[in-house]
Amino acid sequence: MKFAVLVFPGSNCDVDCYKAVEQTTGQPVEYVWHTETDLSSYDVIIVPGGFSYGDYLRSGAIARFAPVLTALTEAAAAGKYILGICNGFQILLESGLLPGAMLRNQSLKFRCHSSRLIVENNGTAFTKDYAPQEIVDIPIAHGEGNYYCDADTLEELKANNQIVFRYEQNPNGSVQDIAGISNxxxxxxxxxxxxxRAVHKLLGSEDGKRMFTSILNTWREKNGAAVNG
Structure with a gap:
């Protein structure tokens, strides 16, 4: 199984994602620069956090036009596994790979602290190692994390079980306390x-580790590989 971590000018969580993959899965992982046009050799693609292109215009708005986004769209259509974290989530929204948009935090302040999340959907490729409605501790660090969508999109997200995580206590004003969604x-x-940032006790929580083991186990099951304990 091969992981890619995309890197844009302004990415600052790419190393964290690389190390998390390396330490939790033991699988090959590579950095992929934003000018690349082919992601076909990767099984999982992570779009990391940071401030791509300085967050000019709005978060993710310029990254959406990077050459690698064409390849990412092709990978999505081919059923490859894609995880967008923080700025990566914003990029997925801007590119139309996920529905909705991000607004400034309601407080108009950057929020950086631990957050308790409710696992709403443990049926995705990235959440299968969690229990339904499990409470997990995964930190936030964002100024534009206020997820918004219109009423019709919200009903569609609910109907298709696309709301993956909700905040136990909403830190940014996001609609319906949404912290994460899926296609x-x-x-x-x-x-x-x-x-x-939550893959080891020394970091304050290891609840994020299971997102990486989930995708590894999902891929192994799909490809008939034995799952190590």
Whole structure:
């Protein structure tokens, strides 16, 4: 199984994601620069957090036009597994790979602290190692994490079980306390909290580790590989 971590000018969580994959799965992982046009050799693609292109215009708005986004769209259509974290989630929204948009935090302040999340959907490729309605501790760090969608989109998200995580206590004003969503097929997940910052007790929580083991186990099951304990 091969992981890609996309890197844009302004990414600052790419190393964290690389190390999280390396330490939780033991699988090959590579950085992929934003100018690349082919992602076909990767099984999982992570779009990390940070401030791509300085968050000019709005978060993710310029990254959406990077050459690698064409390849990412093709990978999504091919059923590859994609995880967008924080700025990566914003990029997935801007590109139309996930529905909705991000607004400034209601407080107009950057929020950076632990957050308790409710696992609303443990049926996605990235959440299968969690229990339904489990409470997990995964930190946030964002200024534009206020997820918004119109009423029709919200009803569609609910009907298709696309709401993956909700905040136990909403830190940013996001509609229905949404912290993360998926596409209908469940192979693409976007979330504002940072699971790569919660993979070891020394970091304050290891609840994020299971997002990486989930995708590894999902891939192994799909490809008939034995799952190590």
């Amino acid at each position: 209908k097929e469940g192979n693409i997940v976007g979330m504002m909290p940072h699971p790569e």
